[in-house]
Amino acid sequence: MPIPVVWSPETRRHEPMREVWVGVPTDGTEVPERVDRILDTLADHERVIAEAHDDDVLCRVHAPAFVDHLRTIHAEWMAGPYDDLVGQDRVVPYVFPTPAMTQGMPPTRAAATHGRAGQFGYDTMTLVGPGTWEAARAAVDCALTAADLVAAGAPTAYALCRPPGHHATRDGYGGSCYLNNTAIAAQALRDAGHPTIAVVDLDAHHGNGTQAIFWERADVRYGSLHVDPGAGWFPHFFGHATETGAGEGRGATRNLPLAEGTADGPWLEAVRELAGFAAGADALVVSLGVDAAADDPESPLRVTADGYAAAGRLLGSLGVPAVVVQEGGYHLDTIGGLVAAYLDGHEQRG
Ligand SMILES: [Zn+2]
Numbered sequence: 001m002p003i004p005v006v007w008s009p010e011t012r013r014h015e016p017m018r019e020v021w022v023g024v025p026t027d028g029t030e031v032p033e034r035v036d037r038i039l040d041t042l043a044d045h046e047r048v049i050a051e052a053h054d055d056d057v058l059c060r061v062h063a064p065a066f067v068d069h070l071r072t073i074h075a076e077w078m079a080g081p082y083d084d085l086v087g088q089d090r091v092v093p094y095v096f097p098t099p100a101m102t103q104g105m106p107p108t109r110a111a112a113t114h115g116r117a118g119q120f121g122y123d124t125m126t127l128v129g130p131g132t133w134e135a136a137r138a139a140v141d142c143a144l145t146a147a148d149l150v151a152a153g154a155p156t157a158y159a160l161c162r163p164p165g166h167h168a169t170r171d172g173y174g175g176s177c178y179l180n181n182t183a184i185a186a187q188a189l190r191d192a193g194h195p196t197i198a199v200v201d202l203d204a205h206h207g208n209g210t211q212a213i214f215w216e217r218a219d220v221r222y223g224s225l226h227v228d229p230g231a232g233w234f235p236h237f238f239g240h241a242t243e244t245g246a247g248e249g250r251g252a253t254r255n256l257p258l259a260e261g262t263a264d265g266p267w268l269e270a271v272r273e274l275a276g277f278a279a280g281a282d283a284l285v286v287s288l289g290v291d292a293a294a295d296d297p298e299s300p301l302r303v304t305a306d307g308y309a310a311a312g313r314l315l316g317s318l319g320v321p322a323v324v325v326q327e328g329g330y331h332l333d334t335i336g337g338l339v340a341a342y343l344d345g346h347e348q349r350g
Contacts, residue, residue, distance in 0.1 A: 003324070003343045005042050006146045007160040008050040010138030011035055013131030014163050016176065017090060020124040028127075029297060029330040030176045035162050038326070041336025042343070045158075048149065050141040057191065058140055061183045061213055063171050069120045070136065070178060074128050076113045091128035093118030122174040136163055136178035143181040146323045147188035150283070156322045158288075158343055159185065164327040166207030166287050167235060175205070175235060176328075182287045183213045185323045186220050189283045195219065198278030200315060201226070202271070202308075202342075203289020203327040204299035206239025206255065210287065216247040221254075223277045224287075225270040227301055228257035260300040264307035267292065271311045275318060284322040286315055286346075290329035290338035298330050305334075305341040312345025322346070 012035055016028025039047075059067060077083075077091045096118040097107045110116040121128075139161035146157035159181065166182055167175025186197045199214070201207040201224035214220040222245075229239040245253035254277045256270040278284060290308060292301040315322070324346065329335045 002045040003156045003158050003347055004046040004048050004149060004154060005039070005158050005160055006048045006050050006142045006149070007035065007039060008138040008142055011135045011142065011160070011162040014135030015129060015131065016127060017129060018127070020092060020127075028176075030163055032162070033332055034329070034335060035160060037332050037336045038160055038339050041340050045343070048145060050138060050145040051148070053141055053144040057144060057184055057188050058179065061170065061180060061187050062168070066120045066171050069116075070128070070173065071133050073113070073117065074130060074132060077117075080113045082114065089129060091117050092124065093121050096122065120172045122172050126174050126176055126178070132178065139163060139165065139181050140179050140184055143185040143323065143325055144188055146325070147185050147192065150189065150321045150323055151192040156316070156324065156346060158324045159326065161326045164289070165325070166201060166203060166210045166289070166327050167205075168209040169212045177209060180209050180213060182207070182285055182325045182327070183210050185325055186214070186285045189285065189321070189323065190219060194282040194321070196281045197221070197283050197285060198223065198281035199285045199287060200274050200278050201287035201289070201327070202292065202311060203287055204292040204296065204301050205234055205289070205328065206257075207287055207327070208235040208238040211238060211243065211253055214249060215245055215253065216249040218248045218252050221252045221278065221281060223254040223256075223274040225256040225258055225267065225274060227299065228259060230257060231260060258301060261302060263302045264304055264310070267301060267303050267307055268310050268314070271314050275314045278315070278318060282320060284315065284318055284320050286322060286324045287327045288324050288339065288342055289327035290335055290342070293329070293331065293334060293338050295331040295334050296329065298328065305338055308338050309341040309345035312342040313348055316346035316349040319349070
């Protein structure tokens, strides 16, 4: 039986419109059509519509104050003067209370919506518009429904999450991610009784949000291979090999940064190493970004569809219950085929 696909039409509701990158508005690439391109390619897989879940698991991965902010900030923006004043309906922060500003002092809640906009976001690329909350929340339901299928005995389930999630931290959004679908799936599998979980992140970029959420936990390991942030790539500040976790989580984080131009051979060596890192865990969550592929506009890693299929076989060979969560992947003509290649490989195993 092909791996079931959990999706929701609500995930189409987020329209990024644009990103503000180094001061310049550029077109967003994380577009709703990604969902349809993937669905079209997975036509022979069973489709499951995501079921609504309450905020219980969500609020053990994210701070409730952040969740409330994301739920309400766009309506506040529209109630203020901004749409008339600046002529656009997207929430865009302009001031961020980072340590450069707070210097150890506790900041008071900003009264103005445009001030508060920066409190729970960390970049200017990730705008909040009409439908952003609904889509991000539906993506969480996709991840949770996939975890439910696995808890009910499916060997593997695929969550077609959009927007992606692995850059979202406990307290904030960024990197085109709002809520961390992968971390929520991992927590749900823990709650379903699996004592240890391994997250393997195949996206071209380091999943700083997932790493941060499980940084001090031993029960959820995080392993990632990605283009080297030390060579100037997002998320810039995290994803180096020296980051291995802290406290009880010491040694439970593994980062394998890769050079630009890495192709299938070295990339699959890194996947093999992460499969070893994940071995022995009771369940697996795969952050399936396909933006490491050769045609992707966001990635320099040049991985092929055959490479993704081989990665699927390596991780499927672990033989543990698995939730595969969609992360990045922005080349519309190839995104579906890359996802299908991974899922076919995972299903076949080694
Ligand atoms: Zn990515």
